Amino acid sequence: MKIEVHLWSGLRTLTDGLEKVEVEASNTGELLDALAKDYPALVPVIEAGVSIAIDGRIIATGLMEPLRPDQEIYLMQRLKGG
Amino acid sequence: MALDDRKDTDFKFVGTRPDRPDGHDKVTGKARFGADAHAPGMLHGAIVRSPHAHARILRIDTTKAEALDGVKAVVTRADFAHGLSGEFGFVLENVMAGDKALYDGHAVAAIAASSALIARDAAKLVKVDYEILPHVTDVDAAMAESAPILNSSYADASVPEGLHPNVVRYHESGHGDVDAGFAKADLIIEDSFKTEATHQGYIEPHACLATLGSDGKGELWCTTQGHWIAQKTCAALVGIDTSQLRVTASEIGGGFGGKTTVFVEPVALALSRKANRPVKIVMNRSEVFRATGPTSSTSMDVKIGMTKDGTITAAQGTFRLQGGAFPGAPMEFSAMCAFAPYALDNVQQIGYDVISNRPKQAAYRAPGAPMASFAVESVIDELCKKLGLDPIEVRLKNASREGTKASYGPRFQRIGLVETLEAAKSHPHYSAPLKPGQGRGVSCGFWFNHGGETSVSLALSEDGTCQISVGTPDIGGSRASMALMAAEVLGIDYENFRVTVADTATLGYNDVSHGSRVTYASGLATIKAAKDAVNKLCKRAAAKWGIPEDAVYWEDGCAKPSGANAGNFDPIPLAEITKNMGSTGGPISGHFEATPEGAGVSFGTHIVDAEVDPETGKTAVVRYTVIQDAGKAIHPTYVEGQFQGGAAQGIGWALNEEYIYGEDGRLQNSIFLDYRVPVASDLPMIDTVIVEVPNPGHPYGVRGVGETGIVPPLAAIANAVSAAAGVRLRHLPMSPPRILRALKAQTRED
Amino acid sequence: MKNTHVTTTINGDPVEYLCDTRETMLDVLRDRLNLTGAKEGCGTGDCGACSITVDDRLVCSCLMLGVEAEGKKITTVEGMAEGENLHPLQKKFIEYAALQCGICTPGILVAAKSLLEKNPNPTEEEVRFWLAGNLCRCTGYDKIIRAVMDTAADMRGAS
Ligand code: FES
Numbered sequence: 001m002k003i004e005v006h007l008w009s010g011l012r013t014l015t016d017g018l019e020k021v022e023v024e025a026s027n028t029g030e031l032l033d034a035l036a037k038d039y040p041a042l043v044p045v046i047e048a049g050v051s052i053a054i055d056g057r058i059i060a061t062g063l064m065e066p067l068r069p070d071q072e073i074y075l076m077q078r079l080k081g082g
Numbered sequence: 083m084a085l086d087d088r089k090d091t092d093f094k095f096v097g098t099r100p101d102r103p104d105g106h107d108k109v110t111g112k113a114r115f116g117a118d119a120h121a122p123g124m125l126h127g128a129i130v131r132s133p134h135a136h137a138r139i140l141r142i143d144t145t146k147a148e149a150l151d152g153v154k155a156v157v158t159r160a161d162f163a164h165g166l167s168g169e170f171g172f173v174l175e176n177v178m179a180g181d182k183a184l185y186d187g188h189a190v191a192a193i194a195a196s197s198a199l200i201a202r203d204a205a206k207l208v209k210v211d212y213e214i215l216p217h218v219t220d221v222d223a224a225m226a227e228s229a230p231i232l233n234s235s236y237a238d239a240s241v242p243e244g245l246h247p248n249v250v251r252y253h254e255s256g257h258g259d260v261d262a263g264f265a266k267a268d269l270i271i272e273d274s275f276k277t278e279a280t281h282q283g284y285i286e287p288h289a290c291l292a293t294l295g296s297d298g299k300g301e302l303w304c305t306t307q308g309h310w311i312a313q314k315t316c317a318a319l320v321g322i323d324t325s326q327l328r329v330t331a332s333e334i335g336g337g338f339g340g341k342t343t344v345f346v347e348p349v350a351l352a353l354s355r356k357a358n359r360p361v362k363i364v365m366n367r368s369e370v371f372r373a374t375g376p377t378s379s380t381s382m383d384v385k386i387g388m389t390k391d392g393t394i395t396a397a398q399g400t401f402r403l404q405g406g407a408f409p410g411a412p413m414e415f416s417a418m419c420a421f422a423p424y425a426l427d428n429v430q431q432i433g434y435d436v437i438s439n440r441p442k443q444a445a446y447r448a449p450g451a452p453m454a455s456f457a458v459e460s461v462i463d464e465l466c467k468k469l470g471l472d473p474i475e476v477r478l479k480n481a482s483r484e485g486t487k488a489s490y491g492p493r494f495q496r497i498g499l500v501e502t503l504e505a506a507k508s509h510p511h512y513s514a515p516l517k518p519g520q521g522r523g524v525s526c527g528f529w530f531n532h533g534g535e536t537s538v539s540l541a542l543s544e545d546g547t548c549q550i551s552v553g554t555p556d557i558g559g560s561r562a563s564m565a566l567m568a569a570e571v572l573g574i575d576y577e578n579f580r581v582t583v584a585d586t587a588t589l590g591y592n593d594v595s596h597g598s599r600v601t602y603a604s605g606l607a608t609i610k611a612a613k614d615a616v617n618k619l620c621k622r623a624a625a626k627w628g629i630p631e632d633a634v635y636w637e638d639g640c641a642k643p644s645g646a647n648a649g650n651f652d653p654i655p656l657a658e659i660t661k662n663m664g665s666t667g668g669p670i671s672g673h674f675e676a677t678p679e680g681a682g683v684s685f686g687t688h689i690v691d692a693e694v695d696p697e698t699g700k701t702a703v704v705r706y707t708v709i710q711d712a713g714k715a716i717h718p719t720y721v722e723g724q725f726q727g728g729a730a731q732g733i734g735w736a737l738n739e740e741y742i743y744g745e746d747g748r749l750q751n752s753i754f755l756d757y758r759v760p761v762a763s764d765l766p767m768i769d770t771v772i773v774e775v776p777n778p779g780h781p782y783g784v785r786g787v788g789e790t791g792i793v794p795p796l797a798a799i800a801n802a803v804s805a806a807a808g809v810r811l812r813h814l815p816m817s818p819p820r821i822l823r824a825l826k827a828q829t830r831e832d
Numbered sequence: 833m834k835n836t837h838v839t840t841t842i843n844g845d846p847v848e849y850l851c852d853t854r855e856t857m858l859d860v861l862r863d864r865l866n867l868t869g870a871k872e873g874c875g876t877g878d879c880g881a882c883s884i885t886v887d888d889r890l891v892c893s894c895l896m897l898g899v900e901a902e903g904k905k906i907t908t909v910e911g912m913a914e915g916e917n918l919h920p921l922q923k924k925f926i927e928y929a930a931l932q933c934g935i936c937t938p939g940i941l942v943a944a945k946s947l948l949e950k951n952p953n954p955t956e957e958e959v960r961f962w963l964a965g966n967l968c969r970c971t972g973y974d975k976i977i978r979a980v981m982d983t984a985a986d987m988r989g990a991s
């Protein structure tokens with residue numbers, strides 16, 4: 001299923017200027033795999049750690065969260081704390 | 083994860099304020115902290131540190147040290163694992179220098195000896211030949227073209243071309259069109275701000291006791307916010323398998339983020355392996371300042387446009403963070419948190435992670451957020467002043483709410499910013515008259531909070547009491563909160579619980595006590611583990627009554643048949659079931675292992691009154707009120723404590739605390755006398771208001787509370803001081819000399 | 833390395849030990865006598881975590897040498913409770929959550945007890961200035977000050 005992912009604007013240089021991309025995925029892990037495959041320049045960014053927001057719920061590390069096309073999906077830098 | 087056990091009201095235990103279970107040991111001196119451990123045959127370690135900010139290590143001569151009576155082992159970088167990369171590589175380089183010393187205080191060798199005095203004497207006999215290199219410690223200077231290069235291979239793919247190699251990471255985010263937004267503004271203010279590096283200032287220095295044999299099996303006792311991360315990191319750094327190192331967390335004398343990584347632990351392990359004896363290392367205060375993980379220092383530009391009625395039309399911020407000699411300064415959090423309190427159509431934020439000749443920064447409560455908030459909330463305050471608007475009304479007008487598109491991208495779920503602002507507006511503090519020479523400041527603040535890997539195990543005893551094993555070190559009363567949540571589920575009194583922070587060998591993996599995650603994640607896991615035990619208890623009752631399991635439910639500490647159809651049986655209390663559990667199916671325990679992903683973001687609003695003495699430039703904080711959304715306060719007294727502690731640390735950061743480096747790149751104030759944290763006579767009582775807007779991601783609505791409280795103080799105090807002094811302060815800390823300079827500069831202008 | 837023999841009284845018990853002349857009283861308590869209640873937060877007299885009393889005077893044990901204890905009467909946090917009964921300050925600190933991590937607590941309790949012995953009716957300002965030599969990084973002092981003031985009031989009521 002096609003999922004629309006919003007990227008943070010700093011990634012534009014790695015995605016040919018796009019801030020929103022579409023990939024084939026049904027969960028968060030597949031989404032990252034698909035991003036890595038379609039936009040290889042994103043690999044180091046994903047490896048450095050990213051989080052994914054699904055309709056505002058921030059998934060810090062989980063790769064198994066199911067996704068639906070009607071959700072608003074954002075890629076974010078990996079969350080951590082003090 | 084489905085929250086079938088969700089509950090917002092009618093709590094019996096949650097929200098009460100019982101005594102903490104570890105209180106007795108802590109007031110009698112019995113509690114064992116990092117430095118309180120001893121072992122038979124134990125040696126003492128001492129570390130040799132670089133006096134230079136940047137220097138090539140040409141030769142380390144340890145012969146004289148080794149010849150001293152009582153010296154049992156000396157280690158240098160050669161005694162650690164080789165070929166590590168990524169974060170482990172950085173941590174190893176930080177705990178023991180390789181080719182270069184990268185900051186004043188960087189470890190270059192270590193000694194183990196039969197007494198602490200001999201170890202210290204021996205450390206002085208180690209001769210290191212250095213080739214001194216040019217250094218840089220200021221963030222702006224480190225980005226300048228002429229800056230010395232620390233390491234040309236650290237910059238990652240995110241960094242745009244043409245920047246100095248000391249810029250190692252770059253972040254940019256936002257939405258809308260800021261130029262179009264600024265065009266709609268009636269007033270635009272653009273200003274530059276600086277904040278100096280501060281230290282978490284936990285009163286307990288880093289300390290550990292390590293044993294490692296040539297068989298690759300080890301034991302480590304240490305003061306840490308996360309013993310699993312210590313286990314994983316130390317094992318990698320000394321080159322053994324993770325599971326062969328058993329790590330026990332001591333009681334922890336404060337961390338605030340600074341104890342989320344390792345410093346002396348791998349060194350003690352390496353020394354122990356070489357000497358074949360247990361080795362204890364305790365840092366002194368000066369080592370803590372020079373060679374652990376302070377915050378970043380920052381240089382920031384913020385531009386905000388506003389209409390006459392107080393609507394923000396566009397906001398833009400650039401946040402440059404120096405994070406010491408390695409990548410990792412939390413500039414993306416500065417950027418993402420900066421404008422989060424506001425619903426903005428046009429916003430852009432940029433972050434730079436810059437390396438310099440300072441110790442590797444570590445997390446400190448809401449890492450990166452307080453500084454950004456200082457810059458942003460100062461500009462908003464200035465806009466309010468110039469437009470004659472009330473600062474709380476303006477914040478309310480622009481406040482983020484459920485459904486608002488956050489400055490960092492996604493839409494907010496249920497949040498409580500507006501509730502904190504409303505509470506601030508109606509708080510008597512906000513309308514209290516000010517005396518001459520005083521000023522009032524307000525500020526909002528935001529932090530994400532965190533979930534993380536979590537394991538909890540809960541075991542019932544035959545007498546009907548309960549042991550809970552958690553993996554998150556208890557920094558501020560979390561054992562009490564865990565017992566309260568378990569009591570709520572099991573329906574038995576708080577006094578029936580004993581909560582233990584388990585070691586790495588007795589429980590599954592746990593993420594660090596950070597990200598305000600303990601009450602949220604360990605709490606959620608405790609609730610789930612208790613629920614697991616309840617299911618098993620119900621099963622025993624069902625078997626006894628000979629009815630189906632789902633015909634039994636749990637209430638008030640008893641198994642009960644669920645209605646007339648299930649049969650007419652007297653409720654069975656928990657202790658009745660556990661009494662015979664060995665012969666009715668075996669011991670009853672509950673478990674939960676997961677990575678909860680529902681941490682709720684949180685907001686706070688602070689009000690502060692400050693008085694500035696124009697003669698000396700000294701500021702007194704005369705009144706302080708913290709208002710913060712806790713989601714649900716499990717143990718309200720400890721929630722208040724977190725609010726008050728965050729405010730006090732913020733007051734120190736705003737007014738006094740700073741790392742001062744000399745021209746020679748050496749830290750000039752590495753003791754508490756010179757790095758002055760707030761003392762009792764510096765502070766007023768700190769009033770608190772707990773707002774409770776439940777987090778949809780936790781069964782009882784908990785949001786973290788530990789970090790958000792340090793975000794608003796810097797700006798709130800700066801706004802109060804600026805109002806009192808009649809001049810805008812843009813450089814933290816606002817120490818007396820800085821305030822006097824600002825006052826003088828203003829008189830000259832007038 | 834020559835050690836010195838010291839005879840002293842600690843928490844009412846006669847104690848003898850040998851120590852290096854460079855060793856601080858804090859080192860002796862912690863490393864030689866296993867009295868680890870007093871903590872080292874700074875070693876420079878700035879944090880008060882090592883507070884003890886010497887002949888009823890409040891002292892930073894990190895600034896005193898072990899050999900200076902000769903013939904003195906020392907008390908530490910371990911000597912504060914009477915048998916199984918906690919001192920009123922200890923009870924109140926637990927009740928008020930006047931500790932978070934608890935590393936500063938032994939020093940603050942010893943210092944607060946010494947204050948109340950000298951001044952059973954201190955003002956808030958007097959408590960704040962008396963405890964200004966005891967750093968607490970966790971609590972913001974609010975609950976500590978309240979606990980000390982209320983203990984003082986209770987103790988005045990009781991006597
Ligand atoms: S350790 Fe003695 S005052 Fe800090």
Ligand code: FES
Nearest residue numbers: 932936968969970
């Ligand atoms: S409770 Fe942690 S330093 Fe006081």
